[in-house]
Amino acid sequence: MSHDERDLFLRIQRGETARFDELVRRYQPKFLRFAFSKLGNREAAVDAVQEAFLSAFAARDTYRSEYAVSTWMWTILINLCRRHGERAGRRQTETLDARHEPPARAGDTGGGLQKLLLEEQSEMLSRLMTELPEPQSDAIRLRFFGDLSYEEIAQTMQSSLSGAKKRVKLGLLALAERLRQHEE
Amino acid sequence: MNCDQAFDEMTRADGRQSPELMQHFERCPRCREMAQVLAPVLTGLQMEGETLAQHAEGVPVPSRHETPRLTALAPDRDGPAPVFLTRVHQRSALWLKVASVCIAGIGTIIGAMLLSARSAPEPLIPSSSAHPHYTIRDCNWVNPELVSSGFDGRNVTLTCVACHLPGRN
Numbered sequence: 596m597s598h599d600e601r602d603l604f605l606r607i608q609r610g611e612t613a614r615f616d617e618l619v620r621r622y623q624p625k626f627l628r629f630a631f632s633k634l635g636n637r638e639a640a641v642d643a644v645q646e647a648f649l650s651a652f653a654a655r656d657t658y659r660s661e662y663a664v665s666t667w668m669w670t671i672l673i674n675l676c677r678r679h680g681e682r683a684g685r686r687q688t689e690t691l692d693a694r695h696e697p698p699a700r701a702g703d704t705g706g707g708l709q710k711l712l713l714e715e716q717s718e719m720l721s722r723l724m725t726e727l728p729e730p731q732s733d734a735i736r737l738r739f740f741g742d743l744s745y746e747e748i749a750q751t752m753q754s755s756l757s758g759a760k761k762r763v764k765l766g767l768l769a770l771a772e773r774l775r776q777h778e779e
Numbered sequence: 780m781n782c783d784q785a786f787d788e789m790t791r792a793d794g795r796q797s798p799e800l801m802q803h804f805e806r807c808p809r810c811r812e813m814a815q816v817l818a819p820v821l822t823g824l825q826m827e828g829e830t831l832a833q834h835a836e837g838v839p840v841p842s843r844h845e846t847p848r849l850t851a852l853a854p855d856r857d858g859p860a861p862v863f864l865t866r867v868h869q870r871s872a873l874w875l876k877v878a879s880v881c882i883a884g885i886g887t888i889i890g891a892m893l894l895s896a897r898s899a900p901e902p903l904i905p906s907s908s909a910h911p912h913y914t915i916r917d918c919n920w921v922n923p924e925l926v927s928s929g930f931d932g933r934n935v936t937l938t939c940v941a942c943h944l945p946g947r948n
Binding site: 623624627628631632637640713714716717718719720721735738739740742745760763764767768770771774775 | 783786787790792816817819820821822823824825826827828830831832834835
């Protein structure tokens, strides 16, 4: 995957710019999941992701092939999300609320109590996540919404491998504790 | 599988039910306990991931046969490469901006003062020994026929110096 992406990017650098859309198709779903979670606002997330792709495309000549494309792309997105968050004045408790209800999936027939409870829990979790230190919440988002390996998280966040794991572990334990306190 | 690998597996999508992980739990009470503590969070994150994926589904992704939106937009943005600065660099960049604005402001003020000093009309040109009653009207730039009316070169120069050099006596 990594070699394949590196080759793809080198071809983009050599002038096959239309191939950049292939990267967009690969990264957009993960990027959107991460940005939705981090910014808590659909429009801001879509803007940040779009800007990340445009920035990566504009800066394509600065990419150096000794680094993984994914690390480079994710670093751009995280920096832009941070900037968007600062610009908008991050609202700690805002989640993807009723104004941005996701489209109903085909086959959804109302769910059940269990589903409602799980949904409530996941909403609570996304709120609690905004209370974590940013390195921990970002590491969790990269792992769970970006599907990144711990090696990739470490490279993207410029930490050691054990540091990346520690961030995820501490973040998860803090979330578990807060969730437990909330349920009591 | 060691405990480190077990944690990787526990936090991997679809990894929580893997047979290797279950085997590890059977002989490692610490990891088993950790999995129990984290279970609500991991389930919640999985749900949250699905919700976020549904949000992402609504956003169009350029298909192979569509006109790619990105390449259409890119030429407008194809300027100098953006630099992703670290926080320290961002702070020093801000100071540089502030300093350059201050310097530009001071430069503008000094320039304006110099211009106003130069363009302020002088009431009288200092008298020379040859022409003691020379006024600004007699400047050979303003009144070029003076040169042809027997005005010697030295005095022409002196009128220029008198008019155009600040700080003269």
